[in-house]
């Protein structure tokens with residue numbers, strides 16, 4: 051019995067289905083015809099179509115073989131019974147003895163007890179399960195892979211019928227919550243800060259595939275090959291565009307993307323689907339639906355990103371097939387574009403006119419998603435993981451994207467729009483004012499000089515050094531390039547990267563932080579560890595000391611890159627002095643190795659620790675004897691001090707970095723470091739906010755490292771500040787037991803004319 055439906059079988063069946071689809075009759079009649087056709091063609095005694103209704107209920111809508119009275123009566127929840135399992139997993143199931151399966155749910159009204167084998171596939175459209183298509187046989191039949199493939203192909207045709215809404219109301223298929231036109235707010239996660247307002251453009255509104263079944267599969271194959279060639283050439287053109295001409299991680303990402311466009315496995319599956327009788331567009335859609343379904347099963351963020359790249363390519367290929375002129379990027383006329391997408395590959399973003407692109411909203415996405423890295427290079431705010439964005443934002447809606455607060459305001463009221471426009475205008479004029487401060491020193495009114503450094507992590511950040519006139523890079527996060535690669539970069543690759551950083555920084559100092567991976571920063575090529583508290587888990591220096599080989603390679607690359615120039619290195623997440631000493635010893639070994647090979651050593655080598663774990667505060671004297679400098683990582687320090695997960699939105703407002711306890715703790719660090727004469731800085735987020743920076747200076751911090759955009763506002767604050775009165779004020783205020791001193795410090799700034 052096996053193998054009765056191969057490529058030619060699927061082609062024949064599709065041909066018949068085309069006639070049914072094009073024919074007259076109600077949707078129910080057509081569906082009845084379809085299940086009959088499938089049953090006959092696949093030599094199955096039963097063929098049934100279950101369609102998804104609101105509330106995740108699968109309803110039997112048509113059957114050949116089961117009792118007719120069960121139609122529209124038999125209902126299963128997603129996850130219930132074998133049909134429910136197929137819907138829940140979005141994967142096919144083929145069982146020769148279905149009743150032996152633990153999920154089998156017997157429904158007496160169907161009369162299915164006499165059928166032993168079952169094969170079912172999800173009906174997928176745009177990656178969503180909209181139903182399940184099942185065949186059953188009395189015998190214990192072994193369904194072949196070709197038969198599963200054929201049923202999947204048929205299910206795809208059926209998906210179009212379901213989507214048309216004739217069987218189950220479209221409204222009911224995608225339950226809405228009655229907020230179709232009212233203003234409302236959607237929350238997500240911050241992938242890139244900034245504020246923007248514009249008109250929503252839905253990225254690649256679903257392409258309407260007018261013809262699913264090919265008239266002439268051979269001609270269709272040629273058409274597909276032609277479109278693939280065109281797509282590959284257009285990617286080459288994009289890569290040579292002037293905006294991307296200079297190197298950087300975003301370019302590496304796009305180069306990898308080009309490799310995907312030549313991926314034999316992916317192209318092979320599309321070609322096979324055309325061979326089985328689908329049109330080229332439908333074949334791309336089918337492979338893409340399979341990919342999306344797979345994506346739902348995968349939690350590994352790295353693999354998910356790879357699949358997103360494939361989704362991006364599928365879009366691209368479909369547009370080439372449809373003549374290439376119908377992308378949302380080309381069609382939109384809006385002056386200020388807010389792009390809304392489920393997910394997006396890096397190259398797709400580049401299709402949009404850079405000058406009109408204001409912001410990006412994604413239903414998926416993570417801070418390391420390639421599209422986020424590219425968006426950062428383009429300097430647009432991005433909010434990711436916005437649940438239901440596509441369903442709740444219509445093309446043409448006004449949308450405010452607040453990347454700083456990870457919010458999206460849909461159809462904001464006129465008042466809100468006006469307020470946002472004002473904030474944007476203020477930002478523009480403040481930016482111009484900060485520009486004017488660029489050449490002026492960061493010195494307080496009473497003559498205290500403050501070192502203003504910037505945080506960086508990508509090569510594309512480096513031009514900001516010149517733009518902001520920062521004193522140097524106070525924190526270079528080295529992990530990002532490691533996260534976007536498929537394997538661990540070797541010493542030569544790392545050296546090349548660090549050389550570029552040092553070259554661009556010229557004579558300004560750069561503090562390289564060794565790998566701070568682990569926690570949520572996953573390296574795809576390291577074994578996955580599942581931890582209950584990843585932030586407090588195996589990360590940063592803990593991994594480095596357990597895998598000294600990795601640390602040695604990075605340190606070697608840094609020493610070689612310095613090539614006789616000054617070098618500063620710091621270790622993250624040090625919890626006790628012994629850890630620092632162990633890491634320092636590894637560095638000394640590498641220094642010796644470089645020396646023994648007659649290679650130039652750095653003209654000066656400064657080695658420091660990040661102070662992020664509270665325990666270290668009680669070893670600070672001892673630490674000061676070992677280090678050249680200390681940098682306070684207030685993001686982590688505060689999370690551990692208050693036992694407050696820094697990524698938990700519910701706790702975001704709960705404890706304040708300006709709480710008396712936090713400030714007392716920071717003041718104590720200054721006291722000990724100053725007493726030991728050790729250089730101290732702070733490089734967490736709080737350094738970049740003028741009010742917090744004011745408090746830090748009042749506590750005695752003299753070096754701050756922050757994101758480049760914060761340097762202007764913080765410098766403006768410094769140049770209007772008298773440190774003397776603030777120091778006295780803080781000495782008294784930190785004795786209070788208030789929740790936070792934020793309001794009091796604001797008052798202080800107002801009363802003393804400090805620009806915050």
Ligand code: PEP
Pocket residue numbers: 525527566662682683684685686687733734735
């Ligand atoms: C910090 O913890 O404050 C810090 C600067 O490190 P990261 O934000 O990279 O953890």
Ligand code: MG
Pocket residue numbers: 622662683685686
């Ligand atoms: Mg940290």
